[in-house]
Amino acid sequence: MGKxxxxxxALAETVxxxxxxxxxxxxxxxxxxxxxxxxxxxxxxxxxxxxxxVLMYNYFTFDFQEAAxxxxxxxATGIKRVRPDLVVFTYQGDGDLAxxxxxxxxxxxxxxxxxxxxxxxxxxxxxxxxxxAPTTLPDQRTTTSPFGRKILDTGMPIKMxxxxxxxxxxxxxxxxxxxxxxxxxxxxxxxxxxxTYQIQNTCFSFVELVSTCPTNWGMxxxxxxxxxxxxxxxxxxxxxxxxxxxxxxxxxTVAPSN
Amino acid sequence: MGKVLMKGNEAIGEAAIRAGCLNYxxxxxxxxxxxxxxxxxxxxxxxxxxxxxxxxVAVSYMIFGAAACGxxxxxxxxxxxxxxxxxxxxxxxAGQCPAVFVNIMRGGPGLGGILPSQADYMQSVKGGGxxxxxxxxxxxxxxxxxxxxMMSAFALAEKYRNPVMILGDGxxxxxxxxxxxxxxxxxxxxxxxxxxxxxMATRNSNQRNLVKTLYLDPEELNSHNxxxxxxxxxxEQEEVRYEAYNVDEDYSLLIVSYGTMxxxxxxxxxxxxxxxxEIGMIRPQxxxxxxxxxxxxxxxxxxxxxxxxxxxxxxxxxEDVERSVSxxxxxxxxxxxxxxxxxxxxxxEEVNKLANP
Numbered sequence: 118m119g120k121x122x123x124x125x126x127a128l129a130e131t132v133x134x135x136x137x138x139x140x141x142x143x144x145x146x147x148x149x150x151x152x153x154x155x156x157x158x159x160x161x162x163x164x165x166x167x168x169x170x171v172l173m174y175n176y177f178t179f180d181f182q183e184a185a186x187x188x189x190x191x192x193a194t195g196i197k198r199v200r201p202d203l204v205v206f207t208y209q210g211d212g213d214l215a216x217x218x219x220x221x222x223x224x225x226x227x228x229x230x231x232x233x234x235x236x237x238x239x240x241x242x243x244x245x246x247x248x249x250a251p252t253t254l255p256d257q258r259t260t261t262s263p264f265g266r267k268i269l270d271t272g273m274p275i276k277m278x279x280x281x282x283x284x285x286x287x288x289x290x291x292x293x294x295x296x297x298x299x300x301x302x303x304x305x306x307x308x309x310x311x312x313t314y315q316i317q318n319t320c321f322s323f324v325e326l327v328s329t330c331p332t333n334w335g336m337x338x339x340x341x342x343x344x345x346x347x348x349x350x351x352x353x354x355x356x357x358x359x360x361x362x363x364x365x366x367x368x369x370t371v372a373p374s375n
Numbered sequence: 376m377g378k379v380l381m382k383g384n385e386a387i388g389e390a391a392i393r394a395g396c397l398n399y400x401x402x403x404x405x406x407x408x409x410x411x412x413x414x415x416x417x418x419x420x421x422x423x424x425x426x427x428x429x430x431x432v433a434v435s436y437m438i439f440g441a442a443a444c445g446x447x448x449x450x451x452x453x454x455x456x457x458x459x460x461x462x463x464x465x466x467x468x469a470g471q472c473p474a475v476f477v478n479i480m481r482g483g484p485g486l487g488g489i490l491p492s493q494a495d496y497m498q499s500v501k502g503g504g505x506x507x508x509x510x511x512x513x514x515x516x517x518x519x520x521x522x523x524x525m526m527s528a529f530a531l532a533e534k535y536r537n538p539v540m541i542l543g544d545g546x547x548x549x550x551x552x553x554x555x556x557x558x559x560x561x562x563x564x565x566x567x568x569x570x571x572x573x574x575m576a577t578r579n580s581n582q583r584n585l586v587k588t589l590y591l592d593p594e595e596l597n598s599h600n601x602x603x604x605x606x607x608x609x610x611e612q613e614e615v616r617y618e619a620y621n622v623d624e625d626y627s628l629l630i631v632s633y634g635t636m637x638x639x640x641x642x643x644x645x646x647x648x649x650x651x652x653e654i655g656m657i658r659p660q661x662x663x664x665x666x667x668x669x670x671x672x673x674x675x676x677x678x679x680x681x682x683x684x685x686x687x688x689x690x691x692x693x694e695d696v697e698r699s700v701s702x703x704x705x706x707x708x709x710x711x712x713x714x715x716x717x718x719x720x721x722x723x724e725e726v727n728k729l730a731n732p
Contacts, residue, residue: 159576162444165587174585180572182443183587185466188436191428195440196572198424199398199448203574221436224429 125149127158129178138331138338140295141169144237145176147301148206151309152179155316161204162196164189168210169243187218190225193232204316206233211252212242215275219251222277226287226321233311234323236277239330240349247333251275254348259333274352278325282358288320290358294327294350296342307357320361327353378553383518383543384409386554387451387477388417390525393556395564396447396475397423400437402430402456405489406545407479410451431456435463442472443586445571447529447562449475453545454483454495457503464538465504468603469588471570473532476510477525477541479548482714490714491545493634494688499542500663500695507600509607510540511614512662514633518552520660526560531614533565535606542662544687546635546716610664617666618658620644625678626655627730629704631670631696632685633659635716640685643722654726655679662692670699679704681729685722686710 124130127149135141152158161179165171167186174181184192189207196205214222214236222234241259242248248261252274256265266274278292289311293304304326311322327349331341381389388410391399399418401411411427418425424441428434434450441448452460457478467474480495482488499512511531515521521543528539568578572586590596621644632640637658644654657673659666674682682704684693693708700706709725711717 160574162572162574164440171589174587178583180444180574180583181585181587182440182572183470183585183589184436185462185588188433188439188463191433191436192440192443194426194428194433195400195437195442195448196444198400198426198437199441199446200444200573203444220429221433224433 125153127152127178129176131175133176134172135169136332138329138341139169140239140326140328141237143295143301144235144326144328145173147305147308148208148235149177150305151312154309155312157204157312157316160202161206164192164205164207166207166209166213167244168213170208170210170237171244173208187213187216188221189213190218190221190230190234194225194228194230197230197232201231201318204312206235206312208235209237210243211236211238211240211250212245215251215277223281223284226281226323227284229286229288229321231315231318231321233315235308236323236325237328238277238325238353239328240274241330241333243330243333254352276353278323278358281323286321287323288359288361289314289322291323292325292327292353292355292358294345294355296327296329296345314361327355378555380551381518381554382409382549382551383521384451384479384548385413386518386522387525387541387548388414390522390556391449391475392417392421392423394526394529394560395562396449396529397421398441398446398448399424399450400426400428400434400441400448401450402428402434402452404453404456406481407451407453407477407548409548410477431459432462435460435467438474439463439467439470439472442467442474443470443572445567445573449477451477451479453479453481454492455486457495457498461498461504464510465506465508466588467538468508468510469506470586471536472586473529473536474538475525475528475532475541476538477543480542480544482712488714489545491635491716492688492712492714493544493636493686494691494712495542496662496686496688496691499540500665508603509663510538511535511610511664512540512542513616513660514542514662515547516634516637516658518547518550519554521547522554522556523560526556526562529562530565533562535610536570537606542634544635614661615664615666616660617669618660619669619673620656620658621648621653622655622657622673624653624655626653626676627678627680628654628726629673629676629679629682630654630656630685631659631682631692632656633662633692636685636687636710639717639719640722642719643726646719647723647726652726652730665695665699667699670696671701671703674700674704682706683726683729684708685717687716688712
């Protein structure tokens with residue numbers, strides 16, 4: 118009998134720089150497993166964001182580019198347009214994707230670029246030290262909202278999946294989480310589905326992962342999971358917002374032109 | 376193929392294709408939108424990639440992504456657009472990727488105007504974006520020269536793994552002149568497997584490639600930047616290009632001017648010659664590397680009493696001219712910065728003022 122569990126080939130053998138209890142490691146592993154299972158490691162190019170995952174290329178064994186803050190979807194567009202045969206994914210946090218990179222993600226999604234986005238939503242800027250993000254929850258304390266996020270001043274948190282799902286073009290949009298093994302299995306299925314759509318040249322694919330940041334939330338890893346379940350999941354509801362098979366509501370009401 | 380009459384902007388787009396670059400990302404901006412219009416028809420026909428990005432910021436990273444996976448790629452823009460692209464240009468330079476940027480300059484600052492200008496000299500030559508870096512900057516004075524510089528830019532970008540900028544003023548983009556596309560300038564295929572993130576399978580390798588710009592270790596960043604500096608020093612050794620005009624005569628004044636402005640100066644020099652006044656000119660074709668030695672030597676000629684830098688801005692290149700002349704002769708500046716090109720008569724008047732103080 119062969120091995121039933123091993124380190125994915127796509128994952129490098131090295132020591133992690135992520136904090137204890139952080140879900141980046143889980144997300145990395147899921148991406149690596151999917152790339153192994155789909156057998157695409159040798160034609161994959163990852164794009165590292167700015168944020169805690171800026172050094173993520175240290176943990177993978179395939180080609181990587183490192184983007185500027187928020188610009189990963191533009192870089193991925195550049196790659197896929199000139200080398201559509203490559204498998205390309207961006208991996209971005211909420212400050213990166215939902216704030217400084219809002220324009221790049223919306224337009225890449227709307228053009229239906231055939232790459233995959235892994236979006237880590239932990240409701241805070243991690244790398245820079247726990248500042249308020251567009252995804253920070255109302256009254257959540259951060260280093261730039263020390264008295265809690267005041268929605269009268271800063272608006273409500275942005276729901277990226279719902280927002281992108283309102284566009285007609287992008288076709289696979291889902292929100293999953295990494296808070297327990299049951300969720301993790303579903304998240305992996307979603308990531309695999311997203312890469313599969315890309316490989317089949319079907320559509321733009323976007324997987325949001327509700328994640329934890331115990332360090333910047335000022336919590337133990339277990340309390341962080343509890344907080345995410347109690348506070349984040351009710352606002353950031355899990356599910357598949359769009360699939361290419363079903364289309365979206367807006368697509369159903371507009372007859373296709375061809 | 377013989378000569379054809381083409382608008383500068385269209386000729387620049389065609390030159391890229393003829394040189395062997397079939398990938399173009401851009402955002403429209405006056406006075407260079409004709410490049411995108413031309414290529415949106417021409418590239419699909421040539422089997423290439425045309426994409427209009429959502430902003431110049433995004434375009435600069437589309438260029439970065441494509442260049443980092445080893446494909447030839449270029450964009451064109453104009454002054455305010457280049458300001459937005461400067462972030463990406465800084466990253467591309469740090470990531471050591473070859474790419475070609477064309478700036479068809481308009482007036483500034485801010486929205487400025489849409490008429491020709493040379494006010495982005497500092498931005499192009501001294502940086503523009505953040506950090507220690509330089510671009511190889513070439514400045515054409517005719518549509519034909521724009522074509523030739525464009526065609527040679529890709530090989531230079533690949534030689535140095537550094538972006539090359541073609542810096543033209545609005546007139547270069549807008550005027551029509553007869554051009555030909557010399558086959559000899561077609562860029563040779565270059566092997567990028569050593570560094571490009573083109574997928575391990577593409578290069579039959581088990582070693583992954585990484586294009587990055589972050590160096591957290593100060594010693595590592597220091598040596599990375601010194602390595603970039605060595606490339607710029609090599610450019611200064613190997614890539615300086617300039618044209619010397621009327622320098623065999625005993626000229627009393629040396630003009631330094633580039634681009635469209637230098638053509639006006641040339642007419643002024645010819646007219647003055649008819650009046651018995653000899654004026655020499657050094658026309659930098661590369662702005663970085665700058666023809667420092669040529670200017671030093673030409674200014675030092677016994678007959679030469681002063682140097683006049685003529686540019687369509689409020690005096691930017693004049694600082695490099697002063698540095699090059701190194702105090703041998705007084706350096707003066709003349710120019711206009713609103714979008715009007717000074718006439719030969721205006722240049723002649725300025726020359727006469729200096730010649731007969």
